[in-house]
Amino acid sequence: MIAEAHNPLFIAGPTGVGKSSLAVELAIQLDGEIICGDAFQIYRSLPILTAQPASALTALVPHHLYGSVSPQETFSAARFAALATPVIAEVAARGRVPIVVGGSGLYLAALCGTLDPVPEPDPALRAHIAALSPAETLEKLRQADPDALETIDIKNPRRVARALEIVLQTGQPLAHSRRAASQPPLPVRGVLLTRDKETLHRRIEENVRRQFDDGVVEEVIAAGDVSSTATRAIGFNEVRAVASGAMTRTEATIAIIHACTQYAKRQLTWFRNKTHFSPIEIPPNESSTETLERIFAAIERYSISC
Numbered sequence: 001m002i003a004e005a006h007n008p009l010f011i012a013g014p015t016g017v018g019k020s021s022l023a024v025e026l027a028i029q030l031d032g033e034i035i036c037g038d039a040f041q042i043y044r045s046l047p048i049l050t051a052q053p054a055s056a057l058t059a060l061v062p063h064h065l066y067g068s069v070s071p072q073e074t075f076s077a078a079r080f081a082a083l084a085t086p087v088i089a090e091v092a093a094r095g096r097v098p099i100v101v102g103g104s105g106l107y108l109a110a111l112c113g114t115l116d117p118v119p120e121p122d123p124a125l126r127a128h129i130a131a132l133s134p135a136e137t138l139e140k141l142r143q144a145d146p147d148a149l150e151t152i153d154i155k156n157p158r159r160v161a162r163a164l165e166i167v168l169q170t171g172q173p174l175a176h177s178r179r180a181a182s183q184p185p186l187p188v189r190g191v192l193l194t195r196d197k198e199t200l201h202r203r204i205e206e207n208v209r210r211q212f213d214d215g216v217v218e219e220v221i222a223a224g225d226v227s228s229t230a231t232r233a234i235g236f237n238e239v240r241a242v243a244s245g246a247m248t249r250t251e252a253t254i255a256i257i258h259a260c261t262q263y264a265k266r267q268l269t270w271f272r273n274k275t276h277f278s279p280i281e282i283p284p285n286e287s288s289t290e291t292l293e294r295i296f297a298a299i300e301r302y303s304i305s306c
Helices: 021-030 078-095 106-112 121-130 134-144 146-150 155-169 198-212 216-223 236-244 249-274 288-301
Strands: 009-012 032-036 098-103 187-194 278-281
Touching: 009 021, 009 106, 021 032, 021 098, 021 288, 032 078, 078 098, 078 106, 078 146, 098 106, 106 249, 121 155, 134 146, 134 155, 155 288, 187 249, 187 288, 216 236, 236 249, 278 288
Parallel strands: 009 098, 009 187, 032 098, 187 278
Antiparallel strands: none
């Protein structure tokens, strides 16, 4: 968890809202540096698919952790926090403002110390559980931790399997791993950028179509086999399907736009329910200068917790 002296500024929001460009303008005015807070932009070899900041932006202020992890590696919120914490400390130690930018709620929660402490996945144990039938998995969980059945969706095999994995790894009831972190969350400054539904959908559609124009199919082909976490990047499977001929570009574009739109809804719901970041809705015709003025006002008004 980040130390209080190195407390960063968080710029959060859904995919397509325009976090990257606004964060750069903010960093220029605050003498800040930007740290990746996105679960997939941290992977290298997939800059188009994951919409990493363009070189024109990264040339203006230092950006950290973008494209820093091999797509062949599995990754997690806990690993992100371990990587980002010393970077934030180093930026702050140089007298600059660390600005964490992203839409991955669990990653930001891990950095703030509000993520439930669960262990890293154990590949061998996970493979063993995967070989069980759903009924066998549920029965093993019932034997190991009967109370867990009251706290998870037992009709969801994936959640049952993960609960059993955690219980077997920790040797503790699932409730033990779900306790809040022992330290209280740090006071942090953060804003949640939003746009009206129609504008956000249009921006998402434009972004997805631009990815194909920029060569996302060739990029995904070149990346080769990637980890199970990297394949969760929105659009990865659809682009792979285009490459193999299983989908047309038009079919994949429509599917990815829909997936991005649904993901944006989930992001907004998470941030509104799990944080107290100051909401900043950006009107369609507002200039970035006007938006920045409202962000500065929110930063000055609030000292808030994740």
